[in-house]
Amino acid sequence: MSAGDLFAAIPAQLQEELFEDILAGESVRIERIVSRGHTSPASGWYDQAENEWVLVLRGAGRIEFEDGEVVTLAPGQYIDIRAHRRHRVSWTDPESATLWLAVFYK
Numbered sequence: 001m002s003a004g005d006l007f008a009a010i011p012a013q014l015q016e017e018l019f020e021d022i023l024a025g026e027s028v029r030i031e032r033i034v035s036r037g038h039t040s041p042a043s044g045w046y047d048q049a050e051n052e053w054v055l056v057l058r059g060a061g062r063i064e065f066e067d068g069e070v071v072t073l074a075p076g077q078y079i080d081i082r083a084h085r086r087h088r089v090s091w092t093d094p095e096s097a098t099l100w101l102a103v104f105y106k
Contacts (some may be wrong), residue, residue: 030102030104056078056098
């Protein structure tokens with residue numbers, strides 16, 4: 001058994017986005033992401049082989065898709081992104097930490 005607190009140990013200052021695996025198995029991986037004004041690298045789009053279900057627990061963020069669709073997420077809101085749907089984080093709240101929970105699955 002493992003236990004933890006998703007709201008613990010959130011740094012006050014972040015030079016880069018913080019990515020932490022919470023759980024990893026053969027067909028699923030759960031990741032905590034902490035952002036503070038961070039966006040995806042300008043060099044390109046995420047194009048993942050896994051599906052990604054993303055929930056915002058605190059703060060706010062905006063996900064932009066290559067086809068032009070834009071989704072803004074606030075606490076409690078989630079989105080399910082199919083594998084190989086190219087996307088990027090185009091904005092996160094610069095004033096407070098945005099806490100994301102991402103579940104990657106096949």
